[in-house]
Amino acid sequence: MKKLNVGIFGAGRIGQIHAMNLVTNPNIVIKRIVDPFADKLKDFEKQIGIKLETDPDLIFNDDEIDAVLICTPTDTHVDYIVKSAEKGKHIFCEKPVSLSDEESMRAYKAVKKAGVKFQIGVNRRYDRNFAYAKKLIDEGKVGDLELVRVDSRDPEAPSLDYVKSSGGLFMDMTIHDFDMARFLTGQEVVEVYTQATVRCNKEIEGIDVDTAIINLKFEDGTIGVILNSRRAAYGYDQRVEAFGSKGTTMVENDLEANVILADKDGYHIPNPEFFFLQRYTGAYNAEINDFADAVFNDRETSVTIEDAIMAQRIAIAAKESLDSGKPAKVRMID
Amino acid sequence: MKKLNVGIFGAGRIGQIHAMNLVTNPNIVIKRIVDPFADKLKDFEKQIGIKLETDPDLIFNDDEIDAVLICTPTDTHVDYIVKSAEKGKHIFCEKPVSLSDEESMRAYKAVKKAGVKFQIGVNRRYDRNFAYAKKLIDEGKVGDLELVRVDSRDPEAPSLDYVKSSGGLFMDMTIHDFDMARFLTGQEVVEVYTQATVRCNKEIEGIDVDTAIINLKFEDGTIGVILNSRRAAYGYDQRVEAFGSKGTTMVENDLEANVILADKDGYHIPNPEFFFLQRYTGAYNAEINDFADAVFNDRETSVTIEDAIMAQRIAIAAKESLDSGKPAKVRMID
Amino acid sequence: MKKLNVGIFGAGRIGQIHAMNLVTNPNIVIKRIVDPFADKLKDFEKQIGIKLETDPDLIFNDDEIDAVLICTPTDTHVDYIVKSAEKGKHIFCEKPVSLSDEESMRAYKAVKKAGVKFQIGVNRRYDRNFAYAKKLIDEGKVGDLELVRVDSRDPEAPSLDYVKSSGGLFMDMTIHDFDMARFLTGQEVVEVYTQATVRCNKEIEGIDVDTAIINLKFEDGTIGVILNSRRAAYGYDQRVEAFGSKGTTMVENDLEANVILADKDGYHIPNPEFFFLQRYTGAYNAEINDFADAVFNDRETSVTIEDAIMAQRIAIAAKESLDSGKPAKVRMID
Amino acid sequence: MKKLNVGIFGAGRIGQIHAMNLVTNPNIVIKRIVDPFADKLKDFEKQIGIKLETDPDLIFNDDEIDAVLICTPTDTHVDYIVKSAEKGKHIFCEKPVSLSDEESMRAYKAVKKAGVKFQIGVNRRYDRNFAYAKKLIDEGKVGDLELVRVDSRDPEAPSLDYVKSSGGLFMDMTIHDFDMARFLTGQEVVEVYTQATVRCNKEIEGIDVDTAIINLKFEDGTIGVILNSRRAAYGYDQRVEAFGSKGTTMVENDLEANVILADKDGYHIPNPEFFFLQRYTGAYNAEINDFADAVFNDRETSVTIEDAIMAQRIAIAAKESLDSGKPAKVRMID
Known part of the structure; x- marks a missing residue:
């Protein structure tokens, strides 16, 4: 064969x-x-x-x-x-x-x-947790979506050099979260509003931001919010909540081990998997084999170039909102 | 005596x-x-x-x-x-x-x-969970605050009649969350931005909203967000996260029982305490006895009339922002 | 009235x-x-x-x-x-x-x-968690019981003086667990086997034991086990698992607060409620008011003198087994 | 090279x-x-x-x-x-x-x-959770061990044919748990006591048992217990608790996804990984590469033939105890 x-x-x-x-x-x-x-x-x-x-x-x-x-x-x-x-x-x-x-x-x-065929590398869609939440949503388990929240925080603030060439927080980091918002809801984001500051690395003041809340409005009026930080002391924080008319679904972090130590100071549980290479090991594997499968079986890829373009356009609008202090519209592909 | x-x-x-x-x-x-x-x-x-x-x-x-x-x-x-x-x-x-x-x-x-002496009835400050989180913050366990999130959702949408006389979502319900935001951070909210829609009870369209995300900016630049719904199918949802330079603290819901049932369909855990009377039983007790103690021992009350006024003023600004579609400033007491 | x-x-x-x-x-x-x-x-x-x-x-x-x-x-x-x-x-x-x-x-x-009317003070049956588990079992949610486990550990080893007059570990402490085993299964314990040592307070060597595993055999062949310690460094540990043909139910500890602190060293959760006065506050209230209600409404009490006698007889058999190194039968009330 | x-x-x-x-x-x-x-x-x-x-x-x-x-x-x-x-x-x-x-x-x-060099295939020692617990114990985080519990339950009862050629529950299934007990404590098991029945598949009556509690006594007097079932309706259940003078450590199950669905019926979490191939994917990988590494670098293997022999001898003693109804000694290698 x-x-x-x-x-x-x-x-x-x-x-x-x-x-x-x-x-x-x-x-x-x-x-x-x-x-x-x-x-x-x-x-x-x-x-x-x-x-x-x-x-x-x-x-x-x-x-x-x-x-x-x-x-x-x-x-x-x-x-x-x-x-x-x-x-x-x-x-x-x-x-x-x-x-x-x-x-x-x-x-x-x-x-x-x-x-x-074209597939963009947004590995998180292949994470078993996010995929499971997507399935729950698609099966109607949470009803009509009403509120969506994405918590996405890196374990360590990047260097000034990295920041300078990164395209900025929204294009470099939040772009994954914009994609997640689109993935989970199956909807376009039509408007964003951004609050953002520098809290993790003062060197980047005037160049970029590292702590942000970005509000999202979806096509059907569902509202959502992304909470970003470039530095979570407890490690890579990747959670999501999708709340709807029948309930809510919450993706929690994968931890380094499912082990509890209880002592005189309380219960202690290991940190989340350190960073994306650890947390998304399985997702990377699933992602690339899904692409291979799409090509091999001549079917559409699961994540398209439209997905790539739209996540970027939300990032662009997020930056516009930050600069203007007002909500900004997201431009659709004609 | x-x-x-x-x-x-x-x-x-x-x-x-x-x-x-x-x-x-x-x-x-x-x-x-x-x-x-x-x-x-x-x-x-x-x-x-x-x-x-x-x-x-x-x-x-x-x-x-x-x-x-x-x-x-x-x-x-x-x-x-x-x-x-x-x-x-x-x-x-x-x-x-x-x-x-x-x-x-x-x-x-x-x-x-x-x-x-004057004390306003914001019972949640006396909830053992929120009080515990406040203590962690005050002890510096999460470092300098950077992001704050309040999830606050009622179990059932109120009737049209109730809504009409309620003063609106922000004055009736979110006011507790505005107080919580001030309580946890120890700071004034200086600006708000509101996204809100009607999702729970279509009858109230044009009269009030029931699903909202309200962004908060605090004095020192910390940013925060409140996620409200008038109807959480799984019950009274009262959570908080306060994220800072050293970590984060998360207040989880109190459940009807700390019991897990595991069967072929998964692990099942009881819903949160149904509503405020159940969730805040202990808080109501602590609250009124703290007031009694303040009067009895002639000391300041723990929650003052200034706290009452400021939570209301944030509610007023939240409504302004909803109406204008733009961020709104919160008026301070002179 | x-x-x-x-x-x-x-x-x-x-x-x-x-x-x-x-x-x-x-x-x-x-x-x-x-x-x-x-x-x-x-x-x-x-x-x-x-x-x-x-x-x-x-x-x-x-x-x-x-x-x-x-x-x-x-x-x-x-x-x-x-x-x-x-x-x-x-x-x-x-x-x-x-x-x-x-x-x-x-x-x-x-x-x-x-x-x-007679009611014995076994408050734990009134704890909302154990009561919830009992309800799940009675509703058939775990199917036919097959394995039962009771974890019961005190936060601090008692003094030598207390131990001397206590009647011994099984009569003083495990008696609650024997009652719990009877309560959850709705069955008599017919045989026990005891393993026990002194680990918490060496002073009591030769007088009593403080660390024990007691196996239980129930009327219908269901088997169970109790794990006791007089000193759990992390506090009062009161858990139960009842495993059956359709699944299992696990009673977890109530904690001092449902709050998580996440920092560079992991996730940290408060200890269990310190001891029985804290953990069973609600149970004590429910217990005595249930007795009052039984008398007031002239109905049977929920926990009878037979329950009291049988828990004691299991304690007696547990001691016999410890002394003989072999399983011991429990004597029934004629 | x-x-x-x-x-x-x-x-x-x-x-x-x-x-x-x-x-x-x-x-x-x-x-x-x-x-x-x-x-x-x-x-x-x-x-x-x-x-x-x-x-x-x-x-x-x-x-x-x-x-x-x-x-x-x-x-x-x-x-x-x-x-x-x-x-x-x-x-x-x-x-x-x-x-x-x-x-x-x-x-x-x-x-x-x-x-x-010889290595026996007890993959569980390589599971990240059990390895993490072992590390906590070795670092002294739980103090001197006092009580050890192993919960080990398969998702589905095996066929009569399988049972007949399996060597029996203790040699086929519990042998992993005997090894786990030796691994976690670093001690030999010197005596066992077995309670066991047939609850999962009545066909095997008289041939084998499928529901068992096996008590363990270790060299230094530490006591422990294994709870086995051939059929856990909720899936492959692999937990451990090691309790000591400073606290306790609990290995929890890995679940199919770290996602919570909350609806009107409560909070729902996916089942444990279905069976050993899923739960121990990572452990199998680590195990065989550790063997390869031991040979490649000419060092001792991590799990020896003595480990293999001793786990079997505990299984033999467990069967003896079941047959005699009394505790049985475990024979050491001379």
């Missing part, structure tokens, strides 16, 4: 994760991995058992490669997407598509024109 | 609770209870063992009465406060003081002029 | 609790309280508003007294029960009836002969 | 799991897999990318193979162990070594004589 040939652009942390997760997929052959720093990745090369290469054209021009994973720096995404689409390759791309709506729309058009 | 003589205006549900909670206080004598419907309250009369009377002047003019509890309908509060203050009696008054800031300020001035 | 007149023997800690819990019962008048140390109980006298007396005959000979509460030291219980029964008074007696089966049977016969 | 060559006997469910878990270990080459039903395992062959063979001698006689995994039926274990040991191959063997102590000792002697 024919297998699917995959090429991977970028063998950094996330590229390696996707590669290892595809190794045991019986329908997949990882044909090529390219990375400009291939010579620094000998350990990974040994583990994956594939010789790393440095020239991306080796993938673009390899007609046997059916699909690509784009795991390179953000500013290269659009070019890689456009070129891959032109070559008729299906595309999995890490988020965000780009930091600019114009650029992202260029990718959007290329993908649409080529008719290739 | 001298005991404290107390007079109670109003022997409805809440008046009865306060009366029964004072019965076992060894420093208190309930001297008089007046209620215009005394003849309908024979059961209570039998239980409390005190003959109910109907004329409020019996309390106002009884020089042996040191303190009064005002448990009558809201529109009588200010007159009762003013008259009690003029008679030199210490005052415990159910919330709100009134539905109008002007009226409330009239009560405020009377209390200040007479120099009597 | 006629009220019920009650006399109380013993105004120590538990006698005071029962008295205060009856104060607000509209059907009850506490007519007399006797205690040999009445002159040391002025604070309580002031609070309850009843003049304490010292001669028990004032109660025995008061024909208006319908029911008595026996809250005196254990070694007086039987005499008080017999005399009260002879005087036709209904009886609530703190556990245990006595430390000897012969003595307890003397009380049993007196009660049966007089036909008075 | 030299890699470790591994041969696998048996490509059934557990053999496949170990194989897939070794695929991504960069130090390991799976050189041969033999299974008599190789022709029925084409799917697995495709996934693992290794041609399955049928003759075990291909492994025994392959001098390049450093270590073997024995994943064949229990009655073949000892022969495979002895032969592998004689060939100087390090051994990972699924539990139990055999159903007879004499046979197991034959394997024990062969391993000792050959000086090869």
Whole structure:
């Protein structure tokens, strides 16, 4: 039976994760991995058992490669997407598509024109907890949605350098939460209102914010809110509540262990899984194998380029609201 | 040793609770209870063992009465406060003081002029859970506050009639949450932004809202949010989170029983205590005995008339923001 | 309407609790309280508003007294029960009836002969959590019972003096758990096997044990186990699991507050309610008012003298098993 | 760098799991897999990318193979162990070594004589939760151990056929719990007492039991208890409590998702992970890679043949106690 040939652009942390997760997929052959720093990745090369290469054209021009994973720096995404689409390759791309709506729309058009499959890397949709909550909502267990809350907080504030090139809190971090809000409700966000301050790292004052509450209004009048912080002392905090006419569903954190220690000072439970690599181990695996499956079985991807574009546009509106001090509308794709 | 003589205006549900909670206080004598419907309250009369009377002047003019509890309908509060203050009696008054800031300020001035003690009935501050969270915050366990969240949802939407005379969601229900936000942070709320809709009872469309998210900005830049619904299918939902530089503290619901049933469909845990009378049984007891203690030991009350006024002013601003679609400033007491 | 007149023997800690819990019962008048140390109980006298007396005959000979509460030291219980029964008074007696089966049977016969109502003070049956579990079991939610577990641990090991006069771990402490096992299953325990050691207070070596596992076999073959310790560093530990063909039900501890603190070291939750006075506040109230209700409405008491006798007999068998190192049968009432 | 060559006997469910878990270990080459039903395992062959063979001698006689995994039926274990040991191959063997102590000792002697490394497949020691509890105990967080409890229940009662060839409840199922008790305490079990009945599947009456409580006495006088059922309606129940002088530690079940649904009927949480393949996914991975690491780095294995022998001997004593109705001593290795 024919297998699917995959090429991977970028063998950094996330590229390696996707590669290892595809190794045991019986329908997949990882044909090529390219990375400009291939010579620094000998350990990974040994583990994956594939010789790393440095020239991306080796993938673009390899007609046997059916699909690509784009795991390179953000500013290269659009070019890689456009070129891959032109070559008729299906595309999995890490988020965000780009930091600019114009650029992202260029990718959007290329993908649409080529008719290739496209999946954006919003791993959280594949987390078993969020997926379970989505299922409860879809089954009508919480009734009509009325209030949605996303708590999303990183364990440690990023460096000033990271912040400068990140595209800002909303594009870099909250974008996952905007996607989660769209995913859980199955609706577009039409308006946002932002409150935000600098509390975690005073160095970024005037450059970005790190503590934020972003209000969301959905198509049908459902309202929601996202609470962000770049630094939660107790670790990576990823919770959601979706409240409706029949009840509510609450996604709690996965902890390092389901063990309680009780002593004279109380009951003590371990912290949440440290960060996204730990918390979303299973989600990363499910995500990339779902993409492989979509390509292999020629079906639609579960997360589309429209999803990518819309999460970015909410991020843009969130920034507008912060700047104006007033609610801002979110622009729809025509 | 001298005991404290107390007079109670109003022997409805809440008046009865306060009366029964004072019965076992060894420093208190309930001297008089007046209620215009005394003849309908024979059961209570039998239980409390005190003959109910109907004329409020019996309390106002009884020089042996040191303190009064005002448990009558809201529109009588200010007159009762003013008259009690003029008679030199210490005052415990159910919330709100009134539905109008002007009226409330009239009560405020009377209390200040007479120099009597005044406590407003915001029972939640006395709930052991919220009190515990406040203690953690005051001890610095969560560090500097950065994000505050209050989830406050009633189990059943009120009738149209109730809504019409309630003063509206913010004055009737959220006022408790505004007080909670001030209590936990120890700060004034300086600005609010409101999103609100009608989801629970369509009859009230155009009259009031029943589903709301209210953003709060505090003096020092801390931001917060309140999530309200008039109808939580799973019962009375009263949670809080206060997040800061060192961690977070989360007040969870008290449940009807700490018992788990595990069967083929999962783990099942009882609903939260049904409503405020159940959830806040202990808080009502602590509240009224704390007032009695403040009067008995001639110390300041724990919740003042300023607290009453400020919670109302946040409610007024929340309504302004809803009407304007923009953030609204909260007016301070000069 | 006629009220019920009650006399109380013993105004120590538990006698005071029962008295205060009856104060607000509209059907009850506490007519007399006797205690040999009445002159040391002025604070309580002031609070309850009843003049304490010292001669028990004032109660025995008061024909208006319908029911008595026996809250005196254990070694007086039987005499008080017999005399009260002879005087036709209904009886609530703190556990245990006595430390000897012969003595307890003397009380049993007196009660049966007089036909008075009798309730033994096993407050835990009235705890809302255990009552909730019992209800789940009775409703068939866990199916046929198969395994039962009772965790029961005190927060602090008692003094050597207390241990010497306590009747031993099984009669003093586990007796509550034996009653719980009978209550939850609705069955007699027919055989026990005991493992026990001294771990908490080495002084008691050779006199008593303080750490024990007691296996139970019930009439229908259901098996169970009790895990006891006299000293749980984290506080009063009172849990139960009843496992059956359809699932399991688990009673968890009530904590000092339902509040979580999350910080760099994990999630922290307050300890269980400190000891029985805190954990069983509500249970004590429900218990004594249920007894009052049984007498007032002339119905059977919920916990009978048979219950008292059988819990003691299991305690006796547990001690036998410990001494012999083999399982021991429990003697039934003929 | 030299890699470790591994041969696998048996490509059934557990053999496949170990194989897939070794695929991504960069130090390991799976050189041969033999299974008599190789022709029925084409799917697995495709996934693992290794041609399955049928003759075990291909492994025994392959001098390049450093270590073997024995994943064949229990009655073949000892022969495979002895032969592998004689060939100087390090051994990972699924539990139990055999159903007879004499046979197991034959394997024990062969391993000792050959000086090869040996690891028994008690995966639970590698579960992150049990490992976390062990760490807490070793760090002294619960003080000196006093009471230990293991709850271990399967989701579904096995068939009569399975039961007949299983070696009985204690050898088949409780053996894991005996190992857990030894693992957590770091002590030998010196005496056991068994209560057991048939409650899950009446067909097995007279052949085996399916509901059991087994008491344990440890070397230093610590006491413990195991609660077993072959059928927990709510799923695979794997909990532990280790109680000591400073507190207690409780391992809770891992659930299918950390998500709460609250509705009018209460709070609902998903069931535990269905069975051992789900619950112990991570443990299986850690276990086999730990064995690979022990061989690769020439260090002792974490779970030895002594561990295997002792768990079996406790199982033997548990059966003796059940038959005699009295406590039974556990025989130590001389």
